[in-house]
Amino acid sequence: MTEEFHRIRRLPPYVFAEVNKAKAQARARGEDIIDLGMGNPDTPTPPHIVQKLVETVADPRAHRYSVSRGIPGLRRALAGYYERRFNVKLDPETEVIATLGSKEGLANLASAITSPGDTILVPNPSYPIHQFGFIIAGASVRSIPATPDDEMLEALDRAVRHSVPKPTALIVNFPSNPTAYLADLDFYRKLVAFARKHEIWILSDLAYAEIYFGDNVPPSILEVPGAKDIAVEFTSLSKTYSMAGWRMGFAAGNPKLISALTRIKSYLDYGAFTPIQVAAVAALSGPQDCVAEIRDIYRKRRDVLIQGLHAAGWDVPSPEGSMFAWAPIPQRFRELGSVGFSKLLLKEAGVAVAPGLGFGEHGEGFVRIGLVENTQRLRQACRSIRHFMTEHGGTTSTTQQAAPLSGKQPAHS
Template sequence: MHFAHRLQSLQVNVFADMDQAKSLAVAAGQSLIDLSLGSSDLPVEDAVLEVIAQSLQDSSTHGYLLFHGTRRFREAAAQWYEQRFGLAVDLETEVLPLIGSQEGTAHLPLAILNPGDIALLQDPGYPSHVGGVALAGGEMYRMPLLAEHEFLPIFENIPAEVCARARMMVLSYPHNPTTAIATLPFFKSALEFCDQHDLALVHDFPYVDIAFCGHTPPSVLQADRERKRSIEFFTMSKSYSMGGFRVGYAIGNAQLIKALRQIKAVVDFNQYLGILNGASKALTSSQESVARLVGIFKERRDVFIEALKDIGWSVTTPAATMYVWAPLPEPWQQNSVEFCKQLVAQTGVAASPGAGFGQSGEGYVRFALVHDPDTLKIAVDRMATFLHT
């Protein structure tokens, strides 16, 4: 049989390799503490589950769900944005439900890029951003995110010949994996750059709520209030612990929303209406559950950082997200993949190698704070043995 050439760019997958390493560690008798995946271990709120359960008993929710059947959810999303950011949103032309925000970020390049066009991507960055561009036949210019620049791209360093062929820029703050945050002035500068070069400005925004110590992450739409060229992606996976339900949405420029909707129409309909009913309940209810979730991740962050400090591993305290982005100690600084493979094999502690997020991620490891504080302490104790042998 013959297969498409586009599969060649998808051959290397560090996370698939790590999944194999975790499996081998368990088979060898290790007790796994998995800090490699940003999948929340916290439960969905009972009120949300109750709405979904009630929907199951309503046979009218059991069929295909087309765009106009999602109105209630789009209304909830628009209302949430207006309350949070003071932005009035047209729920008919500026909101699109998604089967998780990853669906949107992976499919959008199909609507923007012709083969050979360039997408400006963060390095390190989230893997689906790369995968979507590859599937669209686009080329990537990787904007290095370095600690000395607070993990923000330097737009003036992008070559003119790259800008001439670029069609979109993808940003994501608070940032996975580096945990960096961005300010509204930064987004305004990004918008100015995209205006200058006629680029779509794409912002992946899953960690809007998970910020600590008074930080309030801005929306890119606050910089582009007229929504001239910006689109933003939100997921219910992080703020509401609904990762397995696969629900999110895109919001922003009407032309970009229409284009993404055209792509989506030939790929899928929508998820089950009962899930959207539950998501609507989450968005329109009191956000006390989100505040509690943020408090839990802050406690875990503090416990984990202090435990690392106690074993001599100095790490910057993140201002946002559910991760810790840790520079690797010697002698592992140029081999994050091997560090993570050896760590899980010898201790059962699984982490994500920085190289899996891009070349500029080499020399780092990402830990996801998806266990209770006591388990996180045990993980660090195991790592201490590994590091000091």
């Protein structure tokens, strides 16, 4: 009775726990901590969405069990979004399902389609659920490069030739958390062709589809002809409409995968609270100027953060999408590792960031910085970091110490 349960043994200690503990202790002492560690949107949910929730909550009938796969109006609303945004037609009955956030959907689909010992291909670094959803389900995970380029495609080819058993599924996430990489439609075409040839499922995480800052508008993998033969895509209202705590997401695409997720969810939940689903319809089908406004807020924050860090001597690449900057640890702090550096930055600068190791071993040497405070607080954070850098030997540039986001990842020891 003293041994850990089998599935728990496969989960490593939570990398973020040390930093979170130190953050809680500092706040208990009354210290002002600027928390840029968690991707938790701080902007308010648009008023018309909140109003629809309040209106629906007042209806006593809305407090009964809901529908696990999502109310019909919600599934139609998501299909409408895909047609407007990506020119992709979806059948709301067979190609769409609502989830309790994209994280829940990914984990439950992993459970639905995975047999013990299956080989799953996951970018490294990546959002933890991409890897651990399948590990919990009993699969073996093979890491591939996180960059949407030939390096990833070559690694996929090697994985198919040398993995036993042959890989059954591949995870992709662009705009990426944590790296902020963006993929274009040409890359997706190559990916879909590869997956169809080798009969590999693709699970695409598109949670940051609407958080982009330049002319490179993130596409959907479902835009590629034939993608629905092998791909399903997860989207979320969390970032697009600042609805993270509402836990409202979706899966769309291949009917067989949607059916598998529908079946397993029917045993596990009764769907999101009906008023939340109705409010999600208002979000997807209502005025969309709020999406552009939220995107502009993150763009301004990105510019303030990156300029401030550069002034402090920390040359962090400017992300083209997502709500994160993927920051190489300055050379003189590299020996601390990402956890040690994050704890030191918290202690001496009062700024919390997420250690890159928490996103996979190839995340070591980086920290993730969230655009989750207003511009005044970000400027304050940058001033504190500049003082911190000066106290530790000046503000030497880090430009030569890390590859830019558009290039290849630096080698890992």
